[in-house]
Amino acid sequence: MDKLAMINSTPTRSHSPPAHHLLxxxxxxxxLFASLASGQTDxxxxxxxxxxxxxxxxxxxxxxxxxxxxxxFLRVNSSQLALSVLHLPSLQPIWQANPTPPSxxxxxxxxxxxxxxxxxxxxxxxxxxxxxxxxPTDTVVLLNNSNLQVxxxxxxxxxxxxxxxxxxxxxxxxxxxxxxxxxxxxxxAAGGRYAMRLGDDFMAMYADFDGSGVPDRIYWKHKAxxxxxxxxxxxxxxxxxxxxxxFLGMYQNxxxxxxxxxxxxxxxxRRVGGGFYIVRIEPxxxxxxYNWDGASWVLEYQxxxxxxxxxxxxxxxxLCRPGGPTCSCLDETDETRSSRPTGGQCLxxxxxxxxxxxxxxxxxxxxxVDLPFNKELTDYVMTPxxxxxxxxxxxxxxxxxxxxxxxxxxxxxxxxxxxxMLGVTDxxxxxxxxxxxxxxxxxxxxKKNMGSGAWVGLMFLCLSILVLGGAVGFVGFRAWKKNLxxxxxxxxxxxxxxxxxxxKDLGSDSFRSVEMxxxx
Numbered sequence: 001m002d003k004l005a006m007i008n009s010t011p012t013r014s015h016s017p018p019a020h021h022l023l024x025x026x027x028x029x030x031x032l033f034a035s036l037a038s039g040q041t042d043x044x045x046x047x048x049x050x051x052x053x054x055x056x057x058x059x060x061x062x063x064x065x066x067x068x069x070x071x072x073f074l075r076v077n078s079s080q081l082a083l084s085v086l087h088l089p090s091l092q093p094i095w096q097a098n099p100t101p102p103s104x105x106x107x108x109x110x111x112x113x114x115x116x117x118x119x120x121x122x123x124x125x126x127x128x129x130x131x132x133x134x135x136p137t138d139t140v141v142l143l144n145n146s147n148l149q150v151x152x153x154x155x156x157x158x159x160x161x162x163x164x165x166x167x168x169x170x171x172x173x174x175x176x177x178x179x180x181x182x183x184x185x186x187x188x189a190a191g192g193r194y195a196m197r198l199g200d201d202f203m204a205m206y207a208d209f210d211g212s213g214v215p216d217r218i219y220w221k222h223k224a225x226x227x228x229x230x231x232x233x234x235x236x237x238x239x240x241x242x243x244x245x246x247f248l249g250m251y252q253n254x255x256x257x258x259x260x261x262x263x264x265x266x267x268x269x270r271r272v273g274g275g276f277y278i279v280r281i282e283p284x285x286x287x288x289x290y291n292w293d294g295a296s297w298v299l300e301y302q303x304x305x306x307x308x309x310x311x312x313x314x315x316x317x318x319l320c321r322p323g324g325p326t327c328s329c330l331d332e333t334d335e336t337r338s339s340r341p342t343g344g345q346c347l348x349x350x351x352x353x354x355x356x357x358x359x360x361x362x363x364x365x366x367x368x369v370d371l372p373f374n375k376e377l378t379d380y381v382m383t384p385x386x387x388x389x390x391x392x393x394x395x396x397x398x399x400x401x402x403x404x405x406x407x408x409x410x411x412x413x414x415x416x417x418x419x420x421m422l423g424v425t426d427x428x429x430x431x432x433x434x435x436x437x438x439x440x441x442x443x444x445x446x447k448k449n450m451g452s453g454a455w456v457g458l459m460f461l462c463l464s465i466l467v468l469g470g471a472v473g474f475v476g477f478r479a480w481k482k483n484l485x486x487x488x489x490x491x492x493x494x495x496x497x498x499x500x501x502x503x504k505d506l507g508s509d510s511f512r513s514v515e516m517x518x519x520x
Contacts, residue, residue, distance in 0.1 A: 041065065043140035047114040049073075051081055051106045058086060061112065064142040068276075069094065071142050073106070081106045083120050083129070085146050085166065087276075090297060094146045094278070096171050098129045114140055117164075118150065131164040138163060146175050174242050176277040182237040186215070187281050194285040194311070198238055201231040201260075203250065205303070207285060207311045209416040211351040217416055219285070219311045219373045220303060224250050224261035231260050242277050245269050248289065248301065265289050265300035285310050308422055309373055315345040317364075317433065318420040320372065330421060330433060331364055350417040350436060355397035361434040363394075369431030371403055372422040375412055383411045390432045401433040 040062055051073050052059050062071040067088065074084040074093060080103035085095040097120060104110040109123045116138055119130040131150050138152045148166040153159075167178050172189050174180050180187065182198035186206075189195065193208045195215040202223040206215040224231055224238070229252070231238065236253030238260065243249050246268040250261035265277070276292040279301070289301030307313045308320035314327035321328070329346035354361060371378055383389040386404050389411035393399040401414040403421075406428040418433050 041141070043114045043118070045115045045136040045138070047112075047140075049112045050108050051110055053106075058084075058091070062140065062142050062148075064144045064146070066144045068144065069142055069146045071148055073112075075106055076103050079106055080104065081110065083112065085142070085148060087146070087292070089294075090292065092297070094173055094175060095148070095166050097166075104128050133163040135163075145177050147178070172282075173278055173280045174240070176242045176244055179239050179241050181239040188215070189281045189285065190283050194281060194283075196281050196287055198240060200233075201226075201238065203240060205281070205285060205287060209311070209419060211349070211417075218377050220287075220309075221374065221377060222261075222263070222303070226260050227262070229258040229260045242279050242289070244277065246277065246291075246300070248279060263301065265291070267291060267300055284313065304373075308420075310420075311373065312419040314420040316349045316420075317346040317418050317435070319366075319369070319423045320420050321423040327420075328423075330366055330369070330418075330431070347435065350400075352417075353398045353400070354434065354436075357397075357436070361436050364431075364433045364435055366431045366433075367427045368424050368429060369403060370422045370424045370426075370429050371412055371414075372420055375410075378412045379415065380410050380412045382409050384409060386430055393432060393434070399434070401431065404430045404432070406430065 041064075043062055049061055055073075056075060058070075058072055058074050060070040060072040063069070069085055070088055071083070071085050073081045074086065074096075076082050082093070082103055083097035084093045086092065087094050098104070104120065104122050104125075111121050111123070113119050113121070116136045117131045117133040118140055120128045122128055133150050133152070135152055138150050140148070140150055142148050146166075149162050150164040151160045152163050154161045168184065170178070170180060170184065170187055172187060174187065180198070182200075184198075186195040186197045192213065193215060194205060196203065196205045198204075202221055204218050204222070205220040207217050207219050208215045209217050231252050238250055238252045241249050241251065246265040248263040248265075249259035251257075251259055274294065277289060277300070278292075278297075279287065279289045281287050284307075285304075287301075287303035288299060290297040291300050292298075304310055306322050307325040308322045312318075313325060314320045314329075317330045319328045319330050319332065320326070331346070381389075381392055383392065383404070386406065389402050389404040392411060393402040393413055396413070396415075398415050399413050400416060400418050403412045403414070404410070414433075421431060
């Protein structure tokens, strides 16, 4: 059974720890729970807090009426912190005020204060994060559903008005009863590579494939089925809510409590006793729903049931086969399989495109390859042959690869750096992938490949020079030998062979008389 991972978990050892370690662990746990039991139920103007150096995990500041949730400083990487709302029974972060780095330090330089607005600041960097609001009579409270609110007493209506609330600014998690609307920016996974957003009549997940820092490439989409109510254009944006009955409901303003779409959990209308539902976009890009059963978080829902349907389960230029999933590489052979370390990536994650690149690219081809997610979300052209499909990508500097279906003629063009592809048994599906010449896994490998190429070129040049020199030498030798025979024949004629005409007496004496005449 899949569980939501615990924070601050440590591996267990097979041997029994020493007694003083057990005593230290006991006091640490006792201190943690004593601190969790503390905390205020509201914050008023003039409140200030700084991190306590003696606390190793979580420093509570504000608690909800039930004691299930707490706002406080969560220690991150031993020297940093995040202002977080934790689910205390599981110590799971539900919401964070500063989800993007750099995180503030766990030191007295960091301060949380309230005087009309809640402010997290650093004495060197200034304000790191803050809520809206300026009225010093406002108060901060944490509700029993984990919603952090800044409230104000309205003198006209004599009622409390919500000035700001954390439910309007979700991080990576939606909790039971929380509305998520299309006006919200996104639900963003830890690391920032994946995000979930709402459209006019759908919900979708997006990935950052090119390293731009913005998840803008859609890889999963769910359109409202409109079984109970219709999405009416112009009526307003849709919203998403995790319902206590055990489903993820999609609503439109004006549709009342009737959902336009329902995605049920495993315990749909069958939850026994208490519990608490959450939906979270995970670091791998999957959207999952969990239920707290009093002892652990139980997996109830997955937007992508098979791991191979996720954007990048096996890394760049990886190959994922359903059922495990099982990972390998697009260029995998017996040789590369034995040389590649277990869990190592196939090739470094590429970025950008091939426009203006001087190094060019090499090509990797493979049968039995398909796109890992919905092909309706990928551009395609119809081509009568595999060669034309490859050519349409080869001539396009923004194209990284193509997947061709020989049976249908569909040519799907991949205009983003190659991630994990899907391995299939259908050999009529063919993959064509570009790889930058400088992407071979390591600098050493790059130098080695460049050196090998240079040696091959040099050897070919030397061989060509030798062949050309030998040919020239052979022709020259034959010409010299022929001239030597001609000269020998002339000398034989000069020594006694009669010759007609006036040149008969022009022997060696005649030449000497000419030389003597010139010296006079």
